[in-house]
Ligand SMILES: NC(=O)C1=CN([C@@H]2O[C@H](COP(=O)(O)OP(=O)(O)OC[C@H]3O[C@@H](n4cnc5c(N)ncnc54)[C@H](O)[C@@H]3O)[C@@H](O)[C@H]2O)C=CC1
């Protein structure tokens with residue numbers, strides 16, 4: 001019999017609350033919520049003890065990061081070195097190639113990445129084995145308010161706020177974009193992870209006041225085929241920068257890691 005996976009959850013926000021609540025209610029057979037880390041006091045409502053990051057590493061077989069890219073940078077290697085596995089939501093941290101290399105080389109813990117808000121990454125990763133793709137692009141369209149950033153100048157902010165239709169707010173590669181929108185475009189780094197090249201993924205970020213649903217369109221083509229994956233998600237009501245499906249993608253990843261039968265891998 002496989003032993004129950006003790007999960008330490010980092011981040012009690014839009015993603016973490018759903019993941020933690022489901023785990024605490026035995027929503028993932030073979031996994032249980034051991035503890036929670038958050039830099040805000042959570043009070044009695046939390047369904048597991050709130051502990052320090054160091055304690056969480058001690059108590060957990062697997063840490064789920066649902067807090068932000070900074071947490072992956074600061075703690076990722078330490079988690080793995082301690083022999084604890086790590087499931088990352090903030091894949092944008094991988095745009096730092098030094099960090100990405102360290103995490104992939106570190107152990108004995110293993111690092112995993114959730115597919116999060118996008119689909120098709122499994123297939124793109126398979127296609128990569130046939131040889132490089134000629135073109136890969138991602139277009140992300142979100143409500144303007146979810147894309148506002150401290151580095152934006154007054155002119156761009158005004159254009160976004162006054163827009164009556166779609167406004168392109170950035171185009172670049174998967175190396176540049178997740179750093180500029182750290183809470184909104186981790187998916188760009190996830191696509192790059194699947195195809196194995198940050199610079200090969202062209203990314204457009206579009207603010208659209210009509211985007212009641214967050215859209216991500218991945219297009220790729222190469223000698224072996226052409227691929228298009230399009231999703232339109234309801235944003236999380238509490239945090240509209242995050243799509244409502246994301247915690248469920250994390251829970252699906254957890255089911256696979258808890259070695260439940262019947263998973264699509
Ligand atoms: N791969 C994907 O498709 C997606 C990835 N994400 C990533 O997941 C992260 C979390 O998303 P949400 O839950 O929507 O954010 P949120 O803002 O609703 O919650 C984040 C939680 O983490 C806590 N936190 C932040 N920094 C921390 C630190 N240094 N130590 C401990 N706790 C800390 C905050 O207090 C908050 O409770 C995002 O910042 C983003 O990087 C989000 C959406 C999609």
Ligand SMILES: O=C([O-])CC(=O)C(=O)O
Pocket residue numbers: 116117182183184185186187188214233241242243244246
């Ligand atoms: O939830 C989404 O639609 C995507 C997102 O915020 C991210 O990739 O950081």
